[in-house]
Amino acid sequence: MMKIITNATVITVNEQNEVIYNGAVGFDGGKITYVGKTPEDLSAYDEIIDGTNKYLMPGFINTHGHVGMSLLRGFADDLPLKQWLEDKMWPMEGQFTAEHVKWGTAISIIEMIRTGTTTFVDMYDHMETVAQEVEASGMRGVLCRGVIGFCSEEERQQKLQEAASFASRWNGAANGRIHTMMSPHAPYTCSPEYIQQILEKAIELNVPLHIHMSESKAEVEQNVQDYGVRPVAHLENLGVFNHPTLVAHAVHLTDEEIDTLAKYNVKVAHNPISNLKLASGVARVPEMLAKGVCVSLATDSSASNNNLNLFEELKLAAILHKGVSYDPEVVPAEEALRMATRYAADAVFQKDSLGSLEVGKKADMIMLNAAQAHFQPANDPISHVVYAANGYDVTDTIVDGHFLMKDKELITMDEQKAIAEVNRVFALLKQ
Ligand SMILES: [Zn+2]
Secondary structure, three states: EEEEEEEEEEEOOOOOOOOEEEEEEEOOOOOEEEEEEOOOOOOOOOEEOOOOOOOEEEEEEOOOOOOHHHHHOOOOOOOOOHHHHHHHHHHHHOOOOOHHHHHHHHHHHHHHHHOOEEEEEEEEOHHHHHHHHHHHHHHEEEEEEEEEEOOOOOHHHHHHHHHHHHHHHHHOOOOOOOEEEEEEEEOOOHHHHHHHHHHHHHHHHHHEEEEEEEEOOHHHHHHHHHHHHHHHHHHHHOOHHHEEEEEEEOOOOOOHHHHHHHHHEEEEEEEEHHHHHHHEEEOOOOHHHHHHEEEEOOOOOHHHHOOHHHHHHHHHHHHHHHHHHOOOOOOOOOHHHHHHOOOHHHOOOOOOOOOOOOOEEEEEEEEEEEEOOOOOOHHHHHHHHHHHHHHHHEEEEEOOEEEEEOOOOOOOOOOOHHHHHHHHEEEEEEO
């Protein structure tokens, strides 16, 4: 089935960062077959979708989060990370069943489809349920069972087996829309031996590793106390960086640590809103980008954000680093946009198939209504998307060539049911 979207302003995010006016993107099944000016002759296409007054661009890739935690949105705000985790999040999450995670995932996926995210990374428990929701919704996911080592040796081995079994069974599932990873939660929740065991499994299964790292100052100090080195050297010594790895946060880094991440080509998920809300600090993004580190954008969970609308991260990443460095030239709009698309595709080890509108890549794309007052005058689409847009300007979301939202209408998800169910299962938790 050959389809084409015509007459759109196409923001390709290709190598040359091309914007094509009166542009078109053709796709056959899940693959992009044409990107260019709207052709005169459209007879080869089975379906023609009019993109007049629309921005057409690659869907966003959210490179770190825990979608099940949307159930805890607004439950515990304005607390320090350690207290927030230990006193609020973990006791509630301890009560979660697959049903809680199912509905937390469903409202998250709905929110992401509505705000232009087409791929998300998820590290959590009950991942079978998350994978089923990804499969049913038509979304693309990079999923891992995050493991925390605070338990008996027997339980640790059981979690490791569960994570490995999940990673091996679901990798490539849902017509290739699901990829998997292995995930020790963090250096402060997993012993060095446990991290190494998880790494060995990742090597064996040939899947990347995903881990939280250097999120807070206290965590870095604790690591030095416990192991004599900061988290970057700790993970380097354990051999983690010899394997494809995506780290979340990387807020507290020395110059030398940035060099280490660049040397090993470690990918970074930058979560500016979550880091600000938990008062963890501001990651040294301009320095990382200058050294060639792959930095992508992410929301983290709705418990620390409190939404999954990546347009907010896009704007914040572009302005936050200007403010803290007193340099308006750092993280320009087009660089921020690459962090949400091209670089993010690289961060999830799918740069050949995702992250830009180019022939041969997956047809994962979004359209925004450009005929709105806040997008006028229509002079610079990339500036408007980064600085003026919000997630609810998205009208259409397409993954693997399928519409998940068309003219603001959800195709694959039952929003009213998800809203009712998430409130029902939340009410059953003991607070
Ligand atoms: Zn996280």
